[in-house]
Amino acid sequence: MQGPSRLELRSRDVGGHQPRTVAGVETPRGLDEVRALVRQAMATGARLYPISTGRNWGMGSAVPVSDDNLVVDLSGMNRVRSLDLEAGYAVIEPGVTQRQLAALLRDTPWMLNVTASCADTSVVGNGLDRGDGCIRSRVHDVAGLEAVLADGSVVTTGGLDPAGRYHGRVAGPDLTPAFVQHNLGVITAMAVALVPRPQTVALVHGRLQRDQIGVALGALTAFLRRGNPAEGLLRVRELSLVPTEGNDWGAIEGTGAGAGAVAGGGDWTLPAGVDPGLFTILGPLMGSDATVELAEELLRKALIEVEGAEAVRVVDASEVSPEDPLYPRALMAQGIPTCRGVHNALGVTSCDQIDEGAMGFLALLPLMPMHARRTEHILAALQTAVDRYGTALMMEWNLVGRHMANGVIQIFFDRRAPGAPHRAHQLRNDGNCLLRGNGCAIYRSDIDHAAADVWSETSTAGLGMLHRLKTALDPDGLISPGRYGA
Template sequence: MTDQTQQALPQGVSAQQFEAALAKLRGLLGADRVLTSDEQLAPYCKVMMSAPDEEHRPGAAILATTVEEVQGVLKICNEFKTPVWPISTGRNFGYGSAAPGTRGQIVLDLKHMNKIIEVDPVLCTALVEPGVTYQQLWNYLKENDIPLWLSCPAPSAIAGPVGNTVDRGVGYTPYGEHFMMQCGMEVVLATGEVLRTGMGGVEKSNTWQVFKWGYGPYLDGIFTQSNYGVVTKMGLWLMPAPPAYKPFSIRYESTDDIELIVETLRPLRIAGIIPNAFVIANVMWEAAAIIPRSKYYDGDGVTPPSVLAEIQKKEGVGAWNVYAALYGTPEQIEVNWNIIKSAVEKSGKGRFITEEEAGNTEPFKYRAQLMRGDMTLQEFGLYRWRGGGGSMWFAPVSQAKGSETKAQMELAESILNEYGLDYVGEFIVGMRDMHHVVDVLFDRSNPEETKKAHECFGKLLAEFGKRGYAVYRVNTGFMEEAANLYGPVKREVDRKLKRALDPNGILAPGKSGIFI
C-alpha cells in the first residue's frame, strides 16, 4: 500500500476495499501495470482547469492492453464497487486532461491498446483502438503511401481519434465534425458484454465501417460524452487526398465586423462552396500562436484595446481572421474561389491572404496544416499568451447568424473582463451551427487568479444559460452545471440509461453529470 492510495479513495470506498481491488487488478494485469506511486501518478494529475488538483486526483492508474483485460478489470471493479475512469490518450487539455472526474477513481489507461487494425484505401475507412494517436495514424498513412487525410483537433500529434470523437471534438477539414465521420464501435459494457454497434453485430459482415446506422435504435451516440461503456475499437472515415488544395485567410480590421463575416460566409458554408469547418479567430487567438502577450504588455488584467490595436498593426493580424480552404480539382477550386471572392468583395470588407502571399509564416502555416489534417502543435502557443498553464475551454453552441455571434461575443467578453481575463475566442463554423470556443486562460500558479477564473467560468455558464446558450462540452470541474442547462428530463433519462447499463455505477461516475 502507498500513501497515495490512502490519500485518494473514491467516495464510499474503504481503504481495505480499494486495496483488495488493487490486489486483484495486479493479479489480472501484473504489478507493473497497476500504478500507485506518486511518481507514476503525477502525469495523470496534471490538469489545466481551475478546480483544485486534489478533487481530481486518481487513486491509481491501470494499463489494459486487450478487450479481455478490460472485461476483467470491469468484473473486478464491479466486485469491489470501485469506479474507473477510462482514458484513451488522456490529452483532453482544458477539459480535464487525463485526471478523473472525481477524486480517487482508478484511471483505466488504454494508451497501450494502440493497434491500427485496418485502413481500407479503397473505401477510405479505418478501424483503430483507443490508444492510437493522430500522429501514429498519420505516420502509418505516409509510410504506406496511402493518400488519405486525417481530420484532427489542434493538439493533433499527441491526441487520438477515439478519445476526441467520443468526446465529440471537432477538426478543421471537410470531415471536421468527427462524430459524423465515425462508423462503428466496439464497446465493453459494465457487465462485461462486448457490443459492436451498427453493422458490427452481424456475423461475417464486412460493412461495419461503411454503414453507420445498422438496424433498430442507433446506439453509438450514447457512448459519446457518457459513462455507459468503454469504447475499445472505433471506425472512422478518412478523406481522400484531393488533387489540389487551396487554404486561404480573410482578414478583417474591426471587432464589429463579426456580424458581417458570418452573414457573408454562412450561405457559402451551407451550400458547400466552403466545404470545411472554417474558423473565425479573434486578434488574441491569432497573436497567441506567434507571440506571448508580454511582448506588448507586461501588466496584469485585461489586455488594453490600445495594445491589441498595436499588435494588429505590428504583427499584421486582423481583429478577426477567417481560415478556410478549398479542395478538389484545380477547376473545381477555381469556380468556388471566384464565388467566395465575389461574395467577400460585394460585402465591402475583408482582405484575402493566399498561401502564395503568406509563404511559410505563422499562423497561416499551422492553419493550413490543420485544414489538411497534418500534425502541428503550434496552437499550444495559446498557453503562453498569459503563461501559468491555466486553460479552460468555454464552448457555447451558437446559431450561424451574425446577430447571435455578436451577442455571444459581447457577453463573453464582458464577463471575462469583469474578472480581469481576456476574451480569446474563435468560432468554428459547422453545418448550421458554430462552436463558439473561448479559451479561458489564466495563471494557474497564482491562486488568486485561479480563483477568479473559477468564478468567471461559473458565471459564463450561468449567464449564457439564462439566455438559452449552452456549451457542447466542458471540463470535468463543471460537468454538473453544464448538465443542468439541458434540463431535468434529459438528466433523468441519462440516469435511467446509466442504471440500466451500469447498475453499480463503476464507469466514470460523474461524467457529463451522470451518476446512478
C-alpha cells in the same frame, strides 16, 4: 498499477481545476485486460474513469470528474486493427494518435480529419467528445464502436463486427451515438471514417478589424447556406475580449500581480501575436481544381460587404513555406497533424510540459448563433464578465454546419500569479451562465461542469430516460460516474 509519481501526475492539469483524489491507475494493453479489469471492479466496487491519452487540455486533462476513481489509461492500446483503403475506414484503438494514423495514410487516397490540437492526442477520445477537425466535426468520423460494458461483456455498434471488420451501417437500430459523451461502457475500438484526399487544398486567411465581426459572420453564413461547393471547415477565430482600461481589478477578491499581457497591458494574458483589435478568417477549401476555384469566387462575392475583405488571401496549402505563420494550418488542412500551434499558444517546446507549465488554460465550448445582431449582444454580455474579473478571453466560431456554429472560448492565465487562476475560473463560470442565458447551450463540457451542463439543457423526461439507460447497462455505476451520463 503505477507508482505514486504516476498518481501525482494525474492530479494536475493545465486548467488548474480543483484536484481530485485518485484510487490508482491501470494501463490495460488489450481488450481482454479491459474485460478483466471491469470484472475485478465489479467484485471490489471500484469506480473506473477511462481516458485515451489524457490530453483533454482546458477541460480537465486526465483528471477524473469525481474523487476516488481508478483511472483506466488506454494509451497503451494503440493498435490500428484494420485499414480499408477501398472503402475509407480505419478501425483503431483508443491509444492511436493523430500522428500515428496520419503517418499510415501518407501516400494513400485517404487522409485524417486532423484537429488543431497536439499530434499525439487520441483520435478516439476527441471524436467521442465531439471535437472539431479541419474538415468537419469529429463526431461525423465516428462510424462504429466496440465497448466493454459494466458486466464485462463486449458490444459493437454501427456495423463494426466482433472480429474487428467494419461493414458500414447495417440494418437495425444503431447505438453508436448513445456512447458519445456518455459513460455506458469502456470504448476499446472505433471505426473511423476517413476523408478522400482532394486534388486541391486551398487555405483561406484574412485578418479583419474587430468591428466587422458581425458582418463577416453573416457573410460566411450566407456563403454556407447558399451552397459551398468545396469541403472544409471555415473558422472565425482569434477575436479577443480584453479588460477595459481603468477598471479596479485589485478590488476583486484574490486579484494579485499581473501575468504580463502580450497586448494592451494590465493583468491579463493572450498568446503572442494575438491583436485584440483584429480577428481572423481561416479554413480550407478542398476538392477538384474547378471546385476550389468556384468556391473561392463565391466566397469573395459573399464577403464583398465586409470592410477589408479584399485582403483575404486564398493560397495553395502545399505551397505554404515553413517560415509562414500559416504553415501549421496548411499542414493540418492536408491531413498532417502538428503541435506547433499548441506550443506557440501555451509557450512550451513539448506537449509533455503543458500540464506542468506556467501558462494556464481553460476552455468554454458553447453553441453560437450565426447572426450578426445576436453575436454582438453576446459579445457585449461577455465583455462585462471580462471587465469584472480583469481576465481576457479569445473566441472562435467553427462553422460546422448551416444552422449553428461550435464556439470555442479560450481563457489563458499565469498559474504563478496570485489570484489569476481564481479569476480565470470565475470568468468561465460567469461566461457559462451568460451564454446559457442568451440561448447558447454548452456542447462539450469540462470536469467541473459536466453534470450541470447536462442537467440544465435536458428535460426531466430526458434525464429519466438517460438514467434508465445507464441503470440498465451499469446498475452499480462502475464506469466514469459523473462524466456526462445520468
